Amino acid sequence: MYACVEENNQSRDPQVHWIRVFEMEKGEGRRLLEADPYYAPPEVPEDGHFYVPVQCPASAGTRRAPRCARPAPPGPEPTACVVVDYDWCIGCRYCMAACPYGARHFNWGKPAIPTDALNTKTHVLGNRPRPQGVVEKCTFCIQRTRDGRYPACAEACPVGARKFGNLLDPDSEIRYIIEHKRVLVLKEELNTLPKFFYFYAT
Ligand code: SF4
Secondary structure: OHHHHHHOOOOEOOEOOOOEEEEEEOOOOOOHHHOEOOOOOOOOOOOOEEEEEEOOOOOOOOOOOOHHHOOOOOOEOOOOOEOOOOOOOOOOOHHHHHOOOOOOEEOOOOOOOOHHHOOOOOOOOOOOOOOOOOEEOOOOOHHHHOOOOOOHHHHHOOOOOOOOOOOOOOOOHHHHHHHHOOEEOOOHHHOOOOOOOEEOOO
16 A cells, blocks of 8 residues: 555645555455454454455446546546546546545645655656646556556565456466456446456465
């Protein structure tokens, strides 16, 4: 989460987090709505709990464009990753209302990033500093992945729990995982065809 903040020039005050990690109690029938997004234990994992990171799942929607890209001026980018053009965003927030994952974030306040924390390697549709009054979201680190690098969150994960790859490549690790592991997506019933999968390691 904090690797994403640093890489993508997210505001430190007020804080913006494109990834949110929910803490949930173990047990049958747990619902994401019951999760605690504000947990602060001295150590993780806490006994009897597990953790669910949530971010933009790059869903495809049931029509041509994802739900979030239908109502507002910012549209899908050619690689199928939805991005926001911060110069065109008028701050109407219809895209936020349309996103069933709560994955978009609005800059209510003026974003603030300490000068020495600024990532100067930016992409115009990704991690360049944003003004107040626009929406932003995970771009799958467009400034990295366009150069063949892993997203910051995947690179930072100390246990390799995050995998990133080309779903269209039948020989990719990501395809292997999806075809051989137990996999789930959030809110499958909405038929948004998310491209963010959760898999069981065993
Ligand atoms: S892919 Fe990049 S922008 Fe998206 S959550 Fe991971 S670090 Fe943040």
